[in-house]
Amino acid sequence: MPKPNTQIAMQSLINQIKATIPLNLEEAQLCQGQCLGCSKKMLEMLDAEISYWQYSDAIPSLKDLKNLEKIGQRTYKILKRNQLLP
Structure with a gap:
């Protein structure tokens, strides 16, 4: 398989x-x-x-792939630490 x-x-x-990170959380949710x-x-x-890569x-x-993966992982960890993800 190629x-x-x-x-x-x-x-x-x-x-x-x-699928993993809700990108549309309200500011009120984020900053509580x-x-x-x-x-x-x-x-x-x-x-x-994400927008850049979707429309570029x-x-x-x-x-570039590794960079986006790192940003995604850091964002996930921060959202999890701030109890914004289950």
């Missing part, structure tokens, strides 16, 4: 992030209670990165 090209891998990663890392800023950064004609490199 390996997917980076464009297919990027789309797969984006789909996985969207104790804040251990800024959920709002991380979601904004993740959303901007650029071909992602392996470094």
Whole structure:
């Protein structure tokens, strides 16, 4: 079975992030209670990165894939720490 090209891998990663992380949380939800890392800023950064790759004609490199994966993981950890994910 051939390996997917980076464009297919990027789309797969984006789909996985969207299935795991709710990108449309309300600011009121994000900024309630104790804040251990800024959920709002991380979601904004993740959303901007996803939007760029969804609407860009650029071909992602392996470094781009790794970068998006790291942002997604950091965002997930912060949302989890701030009790915004189950």
